Amino acid sequence: MDLELASRYIDFREECRSWLQANNPGQIASMDTPEGFEVHREWERVLFDGGWSVPGWPTACGGRDCDLIEWLIYEEEYWLSGVPGRVSANGVNLLAPTIFNFGTQEQQDYFLPKMASGEHIWAQGWSEPEAGSDLAAIKTKAIRDGDHYVLNGQKTWCSRGAFADWIFCIVRTDPEAERHAGLTYLLVPADAPGMERRPIGRLDGEPGFAELFFDNCRVSVDNVLGEEGQGWAVAMAAAGSERGLNLRSPGRFMAAVERLTALVRAMKEQDHDVDARLRDEVTDAWIKAQAYRWQTYQLAAGLMEGAEIGSEASLGKVFWSELDLELHATALRLLGDTGEVVDDNDWLDGYVFALSGPIYAGTNEIQRNIIAERVLGLPRR
Amino acid sequence: MKFAFTDEQDMFRDTVRDLFADLCPPEAVRASWDNEDGRVPGLWDALAEMGVLAVLAPEDAGGLGMDEVGLVRILEEAGYAGVPEPLMEHAAVAVPALAEAGSELIEAAIGGATRYSVALSGGGPNVLAAASVDALVAEDDGALVAVPADAFTVTGAESIDQSRRLARVELTGECADLGGADAALANDRAALGTAAQCIGVARRLLDATVEYVGERHQFGKPVGSYQAVKHHLANVRIGIEFSAPLVYRAAWSVAHPETHDPVTRGRDVSMAKSTASDAVDEACRAALQCHGAIGYTFEYDLQLWLKRGWALAATYGDARGHRDRVADALEI
Incomplete structure (x- = not known):
């Protein structure tokens, strides 16, 4: 060590x-x-x-x-x-690892530099109205017609989807196949003919995500990532990145808890009372950010020696999303009756955003099932 | 930057784990509840022979010359096995204190002939194994002293974990001054060593419960297939996952005084003990709940680790007390 x-x-x-x-x-x-x-x-x-x-x-x-x-x-x-x-976070953190792993040379040469420069901003099109936690229930069809797929169906909760240039989707290319079979990972340009997008107001009122409607939308077969029919396996490689250290590295929370301790110090300087319980909560959040940091350095040491992150990524996802929520809730408790005022209130914005953490990238209930079944080996049913 | 243990550290840990599995199975822990001195026959000598007592003693004093990073993993295994001996007190606190004082007493300590416990301000009024040890390293007016058995008296205090033979001690005779050994450092070492044991106890409780809920059937299927049970145990696993690295990180701080001043060291140790205490507390509650009534019996072995967990979570500072110390270091 x-x-x-x-x-x-x-x-x-x-x-x-x-x-x-x-x-x-x-x-x-x-x-x-x-x-x-x-x-x-x-x-x-x-x-x-x-x-x-x-x-x-x-x-x-x-x-x-x-x-x-x-x-x-x-x-x-x-x-x-x-x-x-x-x-660019969705593209850089979630899609790029998949392109590096599964993309053809042409796809890598075309997409990666444009993603790096911000020319292409990407959104994720996985969830559907009837396929949330149960992602394998995806229904959006993509039927081969010559050198194109014809898409029909609907995607939803598509973060950045209102303004993104490209969407990385999972679609059903074999309508006869069920569940995890017959799915394909498909890259869809936002200007594809036959796709309509409708922004959805997020909890904070901003169009943070969108619904996508496909009505005989035509997408080139060149935009398949990995093999046709292998979409589930290709997607799960990215799910590991999404839940693991790629999406939310410790630095984000380490910075947030530094701001939190600074808030306490500033309040004390202005003779505001910070009660012992809140001081304890602040300290707990600070410690948890350090815990996430050192756990990540431990993971990194393993990865640099060739280990891979599998289901263990779910441990981190639960931990950071709940830490994020707790630390912002603590900040709002410190602010007390001024916490609801929206002007110049980064803590409130952060709190509202943090509320989505235990839901996106696989709810924390699903993550805990994964931990129990795949890390601890408990029976599935 | 490399947060990983060396092959040597891994191998030593594995060897000690095998020794515990061999000489300190649950029956031996349970037997220590009822016998006269609360000990496991043969274990101490085997630990001495393997060098476990000498991990923190420098090589020129006949020790292994390893540091706290290597030792915390041994103590984790001691927690996992439920070792009732004052191994942490002896190996993690007394031996390095004797070494830092340059005391000739160290030879008998690392050879196992003199078996130590410690009486430190951070450990509260009760001393583990006080009636059976040969000597104490005690904190006396902020300084450390070595106290032979004939120089202190004991008044027993019964722990709910009956393998923890506690007593209040009173220093009555001549003590050897351990000038050069630092009491604050000794307290940090004890908190760190206790944190490591907490992690081990939590892992044991989790393993035992995963096994049990996989076998126990209700409504025609294993209770471990129910989501409510799964989520309890997932939480325990998360608690361990994010406290163990802080224990290792704190061990590094203690082992490297040249880059970690006492405030930083104390902060790191307190981060470790607060999260390890929380992790083992959560493990105790979930393990009992997931076992149901059988876990609530005296006969079933789970209670050995439940009670150890409760005791260690609060010993050498509980979670809240250690968070207070972190808060002080953060100046909030």
């Missing part, structure tokens, strides 16, 4: 920190508004031009070939610096 950072990592952290400081655009509009979406796309371009949009990717695809430790440091610095969030 060696928990000291080698000097090259310390230099890397410094380089990362000074670049973010120098290029921080400050507060910009929410990415889930039409204008905010485009401002966030510009921020993606700034990151890309600086070489910081996808540091973990190979240099040939716009990255800087960072190892996992560097990537974790980058994430820590990213969130600590207070720069805007990533409108």
Whole structure:
């Protein structure tokens, strides 16, 4: 065991920190508004031009070939610096690993650089009205017609779907097959003829996600990722990334708990009473962020030696989503009767967003089933 | 940066685990509840022979010269096996204190001839195995001293975990000054060692319960197939997953004073003990609930680990007390 950072990592952290400081655009509009979406796309371009949009990717695809430790440091610095969030997160964190694993050379050459630069912002089209936790119940059909598929059906809860340029979907290419069989992973351009999208107001009122309607929508067969009929296996490779450290790295929560302790200190300086119970909650959140950090460094050490994350990713997903919720709830309790005021209230925004954590990327109930059955080996039925 | 144990540390852990499985099965733990001195026959000598008592003693004093990172995994196994001996007190606290004081008493300590417990401010008024040990490392007015058995008196206090033979001690005779050994460090080592044992107890409770709910049938299927039971045990697994790394991380802090000042070390140890205490508390509750009535009996072995878990969660500081110390370090 060696928990000291080698000097090259310390230099890397410094380089990362000074670049973010120098290029921080400050507060910009929410990415889930039409204008905010485009401002966030510009921020993606700034990151890309600086070489910081996808540091973990190979240099040939716009990255800087960072190892996992560097990537974790980058994430820590990213969130600590207070720069805007990533409108490209769904693509970069969830789709890109799948393209690297399953994409043809042509697909990799075409999609990855455009994703890295923010030219293509991606949304996820997996859930359907009747296929949420039970994802294998997907009904949207894609029937082969020459060199195209013809799509009919509906997707929903499609995050960033209102403004995204591309959607990565799972569709049923074999209508005779049931459940996990006969599914295909398909990349759908947002301007595909026959697709209509309807924004859905999220809990905060912004069009954070969308419904997609396919009415004889034609998509080229070149846009299949992996093999036709192998969609479930291809998708599950990304589900590991989604739940694991890719989507929500510890840096995000480490930064949030630093802001939380700063809030307590600021309140005390202004002679506000912080009762012992709230102080305990704040400390608990701070400790949990460190716990997630060190658990992740432990995972990273294994991954760098060739281990793979399987169902264990579900442990992290439950932990970070509940930590996020608890820490924001604690902040609102600290703010007391001013917590409901929306102006300049990042804690309230953060709380409303955190409420979605235990639901998206597989509800925490599903995650706990996975932990019980696949990590602990309890009987499925 | 590499958060992983060495092959050497893994192998040593495995060897000690096998020894515990061999010499300290549940029957031996249960027997220690009823026998005269609360001990497991033959275990102490075997630990001495294997070098477990000497892990933190430097090589030039005849020790293994390993550090806390290696030791916490041994103590985790001691918790898993329910070892009733004052192994943590001896190996994690007394031996390094004797080493840091440059005391010649260390030779008999690492050889096992002198069996130590510790009486520290962080451990409260009761001392584990006080009536059966040969000596104590005690905190006296903020300084550490070594106290032979004829220099203290004991007044027994019965623990709900009857393998934990507790007593209040009073220092009555001549003590050896351990100048050079640091009482605050000793308290941190004890909290860290207890945290490691908590993780082991939690793992044991989880394993026992996973096995039980897989076998126990109701309504024609294993109770472990019901989602309510699954979610209890998933929570226990999550608690262990996110507390064990803090124990290892704190062991690193204690082992590296050159880069970790006492405040940082104390903060890291308190993070470990608070989360480990919470993890084992949750494991105790879930294990009992998922076992149902059988877990509530004196006859069934689960109670051995339930009671150990309750005791260790509160010993050397409970979760809330340690979070308070983290809060102080954070200046909130």
